[in-house]
Amino acid sequence: MKKFIGPAIVVLVIVLAGVFWWRYYFVFAEGVKAGNLNYFEKKGFIFKTWEGRLVQDGFQSPNPGALQSNEFRFSAAEGDSVSLILERSGGKFVELRYKEYLNPIPWRGASEYVVTEVLEVTDARNSGLPMR
Secondary structure (H helix, E strand, O other): OHHHHHHHHHHHHHHHHHHHHHHOOOOEEEEEEEEEEEEEEEEOOOOOOOEEEEEEEEOOOOOOOOOOOEEEEEEEEEOOEEEEEHOOOOOOOOEEEEEEEEOOOOOOOOOEEEEEEEEEEEEEEHHHOOOO
8 A cells, every 4th residue: 555655746746746837837829909008007915916008999899888998917927128118118009928827827927917028118109190
């Protein structure tokens, strides 16, 4: 009986490590989102992470007949060039490359979406539209 307990514990640890990696480190999706940067702030009780919200053009409606702006909430890496660029881009039109994980980790951010690169930053006020 004792010769089965050691290998069973090793297999259990390997399976639990695999499940942990899959739930928290497996990249489920990658993509690009664009919109106006509403806010970008550093917050958290123990782990201070950069969190932001991008307001996209168009509307989405969870309920029929209701209108709601389309928002993209995301996290960004600490000390990265992404956080330095976004910190100075409030209210501007930005295009972001992101990775989507299955679950957030407190030290990575409060969102499943983690921005990895800023592709473009333009001034939203000078968009070339004829309206003022």
